[in-house]
Amino acid sequence: MTLAIETVNLTKTFGSRQALRGVDLAIPTGSVFGVIGPNGSGKSTTMRILLDIVRPTSGSATVLGRSPREGGIGLRRRIGYLPGELILEGRVTGRALLTHYASISGPVSPSRVADLAERLGLDLTLPVRSLSKGNKQKLGIIQAFMHDPHVLVLDEPTSGLDPLVQQIFLDLVREARESGQTVFLSSHVLSEIEQVADEVAILREGRVVTTSTVERLREVAQRRVRASILEATPGEVTAHLNTIPGLNGLTVATAPDGTLSLTGTLEGEPDAFVKALAALHVHDVSIEMPNLEDAVLQLYSESDAEIAASGITTTPSAQEATR
Structure with missing residues (x-):
């Protein structure tokens, strides 16, 4: 590689x-x-x-x-570079500024610049100082991509x-x-x-x-789960579901209409949770897809030992990747 x-x-x-x-x-x-x-x-x-x-x-x-x-x-x-804090010369037009950048980065096709500006919806004839923050960011994106x-x-x-x-x-x-x-x-x-x-x-x-x-x-992110259960008591539901591997933070409350409201988080695949629910009278159920935000926020708050125990497999180190 x-x-x-x-x-x-x-x-x-x-x-x-x-x-x-x-x-x-x-x-x-x-x-x-x-x-x-x-x-x-x-x-x-x-x-x-x-x-x-x-x-x-x-x-x-x-x-x-x-x-x-x-x-x-x-x-x-x-290299095409877009800094996090973009500072642009404001006394020229967007097109003139890109022409200046092209003289530094190397040959740039005018059609490439025009295509990028059209796709991003940026008018290159306007002075840079008149552009909104979003349009200045578009200009920064063009200068990063334009020389391929x-x-x-x-x-x-x-x-x-x-x-x-x-x-x-x-x-x-x-x-x-x-x-x-x-x-x-x-x-x-x-x-x-x-x-x-x-x-x-x-x-x-x-x-x-x-x-x-x-x-x-x-895969290691937790799914949020919710369900409405009929014809059961909170104790019965809790005892039935507490044995499910990976089900955390389980709470069961009685709603005003008498139904039971179940919430929690689930690690791993939902198969065991779904099969356990099948033994109950389920009025409604929601199992959210895990997303990257959940996993990242979880890792921000965990110690190194907890991260290692989570089962996340890291990619090879820089040295290993070249072997």
Whole structure:
């Protein structure tokens, strides 16, 4: 497997604050890799190291087989970057600004710029200073994608975009993957990562908590379950369901109409829960699909030992992935 991005024991210290604490990432070429974490977890710092905007205190990073420091201009022209805090020159039009960026990034087809602007709904004749936050973000997306880079590093790329444009952006990410480009993106919108990422790393306090596929994270996420039961007492329902493996936080309450309202969370497959309910008089039942947000929030709050016990299998380390 060829890696587009690799970091090994990457650390970064700003004064007395340690922003990164031994980050290992192995991102295959032609994949979409998502990174999730609260503010201050190290997402942006990792991305800036890949662009040689900041340099690591220790450890190493490579992009397309080159270190960011040694790769220089030639390497940076092969990368499309959208920073989390986008600052644009406001005294020119969007088209003039993109022309300036094209002179830095390398050849850009005018038809490519026009196509991206049309899909995103952006008028490039307007001065940048007159654009809303969302339209400035669209301009940033265009400059990252327009030269069809080998690697896209996108930090909170949908900030300020409305839901329709967010979906258009996700289409662009999928198209980039289909063309063999590698996409490394961070987001606080977990549904975005869930829709497009092949793998996801969860960062907490400068460390990678786990790296896993989206599917595996969903498997360990808990499902929320609800049911309305007739012709039974709370004690009978509780005694009947308490033996179900993975059913947690079970509460049974009597509603004003006499029915029993059951709520809880369920780990793993719902088969045993459904079979147990079949022995009761069920008026209504709801079993939610597990999602990435549930899994991530659970991991944010767990200790390392609890994470290891959860059964999440991590992807190979950067060193193992190349063997």
